[in-house]
Amino acid sequence: MLIYKIFRADEWAALQAAGETVGAPIDVADGYIHFSTAATVAETAAKYFSGVEGLVLLAVEADTLDPLKWEPAREGVLFPHLYRKLRMDDVVWSKPLPVVDGVHQFPEL
Helix, strand or coil, X not given: CEEEEEECHHHHHHHHHHCXXXXXXXXXXXXXXXXXXXXXXXHHHHHHCCCCCXXXXXXXXXXXXXXXXXXXXXXXXXXXXXXXXXXXXHEEEEEEECEECCEECCCCC
């Protein structure tokens, strides 16, 4: 099952350059890397990245991540949280998330 991480352009560039990351500032503060599912990623973008240009959507295979924990977040919905650094070799694909009329345009997930 693919899960998804939204990064700002500079966060994505840092991951590519270093080969690994502890995540975005919210990930560092919370002590794990936040991911979304196909069902929740658009809401995540709207809630936390409204109108932000230059975002990149990363897809990661959940079955290959350890330790990955599914924990309740918004309204009790389970979200995947990674309790280690995210590595470039974890990334299945990356795609831009352009903004059109104030809404991020997602690829088919």
